[in-house]
Amino acid sequence: MLQKLRDQTQSTGFKILVVAIILVLTLFGFGATNLFVGADPELAQVGDFEITQNVLAAETERERRRVLAQMGPEFDPSSIDRLQLQQYVLQQLISRQVLYQTTAELGIRVTPEHVNEQLINSPAYQIDGQFNEQIYRQQVQALGYTPVAFVEEFTNALSAEQLRTGIEGSALMTDWELGELIRVINQRRDIAYLPLTIDLFRERVNVSDDEITLRYNEEQSAYMTELLVDAAYLHLRTSDLAADPSLEVTESELLSLYEDEKAAALADEQRDSAHILIQVNDDRGTEQALQLITEAQARLAAGEDFAALAAELSEDPGSANDGGALGAVGKGIFDPAFEEALWALEAPGDVSAPVLSSFGYHLIRLNEVVIPEYPAFEEQREGLEQRVRQTKAEDLFVDRALELERAAYDERFSLDETAARLGLEVQRVARVGRNAPGEDTLMANPAVLDALFGSAVLDGANSDPVELGETELVILRVDEQYPPEPIPLEDIADTIREELIREKALAEIANAKESGLARLQAGESVAEIAESLGSSWQSHTLLSRAGGGQDIPPAVRTKVFELPRPAPGEKSVDAVELINGAALVTVTRVVQGDINTTTDAEVAEIRRLSADRVGRYDLQGFFSAAEEALNVTRPAS
Secondary structure (H helix, E strand, O other): OHHHHHHHOEOHHHHHHHHHHOOHHHHHOOOOHHHOOOOOOEEEEEOOEEEEHHHHHHHHHHHHHHHHHHHOOOOOHHHOOHHHHHHHHHHHHHHHHHHHHHHHHOOOOOOHHHHHHHHHOOHHHEEOOEEOHHHHHHHHHHOOOOOOOHHHHHHHHHHHHHHHHHHHHOOOOOHHHHHHHHHHHOOEEEEEEEEEEHHHHHHHOOOOHHHHHHHHHHOHHHOEOOOEEEEEEEEEEHHHHOOOOOOOOOHHHHHHHHHHHHHHHHHOOEEEEEEEEEEOEOOEOHHHHHHHHHHHHHHHHOOOOHHHHHHHHOOOOOOHHHOOEEEEEOOOOOOHHHHHHHHHOOOOOOEOOOEEEOOEEEEEEEEEEEOOOOOOHHHHHHHHHHHHHHHHHHHHHHHHHHHHHHHHHHHOOOOHHHHHHHOOOOEEEEEEEOOEOOOOHHHHOHHHHHHHOOHHHHOOOOOOOEEOOOOEEEEEEEEEEEOOOEOOHHHHHHHHHHHHHHHHHHHHHHHHHHHHHHHHHOOOOHHHHHHHHOOOOEEEEEEOOOOOOOOOOHHHHHHHOOOOOOOOOOOEEEEEEEOOEEEEEEEEEEEOOOHHHOOHHHHHHHHHHHHHHHHHHHHHHHHHHHHHHOOOEOOOO
16 A cells, blocks of 8 residues: 555655665765754755754764675774765755755646655565565664655655656757768877887896895885884673673563563564555545445445455555555554554454545455564563673663773873773784784774874873774773884885885886987887887777777876877877886877767767766756756855
């Protein structure tokens, strides 16, 4: 039943759908901006919509949680730049409101039928290709939203998408413009390049032992070992505190939790139902809909089958083909009027009188009242104890974390007394470096390394607590330092030799490139230039911008299509830097692309890509004008 979704789905659970359905939100993001109220400092204004500090803070937190959920449990939450995330979210809020308000001003609104179709076909809410109510509920609730406003937001986004596609789709390209574009895009060139690489020139340079020794002595600081330290740390984790002997779990606590969980589970009564919907819409008023549903009610009273009648008459596309079946759901899902009528039915098989909801008139049949079974206390005991301990461990963690921080600060230059006081073990790891964290996985954490190699800790003090998520922290200190030492010359000589060879080879290449280009420009034979430089020209006939010559360095391909078209019998020449050296390049012939020799598929694709590009420019211009019309204000930079 899609009517229920239209009342329950306006929150930012909508993000789950946008990837599959709405391209506009790839550009502009999403958030339940209409859910926030309250008097707090205003940060930005879009038309009559205020983006306040509370609005931005709440939306930023939601975006942070969404990022964490996408990245997985191994992702370090501290790596998220909160300020940068907040700035991003603010722009999304502004962009979205500009689109929504402009769409409303222009009277662009998608029909309820289209909204229903998009929802029912969203892969986000399907199992084996079928819409699944439970999946929907889980996804919305997992994001912490009540199902009260989803469809209105969804409708706004679909309407904004319609505006976007309308603007981008209106971009036109004449046949003449297309022909000129193809002349450039499908251009072919006869090119050649002479590679001057380090591998080619390295054999032409010599590096003496004296040069290696001189470099070693002059740049001694570059050939040092890194600073290493012996680290000590205290590691406090909620998971360890669950077994703390100070935590006592009583029988009464287990029974209380059991009764609470049992009551909550049993209170979640579900009702399996079916319905017949006659919509109230632009083409049909309430009186007409009531007349039609009353006729359906009379046919039921005359003995006709409910499922057959639903398949014939119901205008709910999500359930009509299944005899009106809605499945078993709990409260808080359906339209309030629909839900009240359903829960008023007493026995399976009962059918309601006509019920008016915001979507039309319904006849509702109760198929079954589903009361969940709940396991006995003894079956749950182990899990109950774990949950009680976990809750107590989380509370204890907060207290212990504060105590640990105070104790480590008071002790300042040791962790032994702090460890004894809190019943922790001082753990030690030897010879840790920023680039050599060793086998202790904790030492590989960037936040831990930053703390360990901070100036105060290197001076002997204990570190500030390093939070590793919400239920784990560590305090560190340095027991011993191993200052950088010169790497023996014999251990580093080969590395220095390669450095010098590369430097000399690049210097030779620079001279060769400069002289070779001057000789090309003077008209000297390319064969003579290649022979004198000890390299060979690499030639390619009718090279395209994207195809052929896969071995051509990207910088060469870019350069040859930047060179001017040569006069007949002449050539355009230049030089280009490469990752491993340089190259001389020549262009001897240019053949323009021809629309008449381009396949229909290629022409269609070029037309589409060009129209898309023009459409994006049009959309950017439209969006800028809309921002100006709405008097968008932003925080001062």
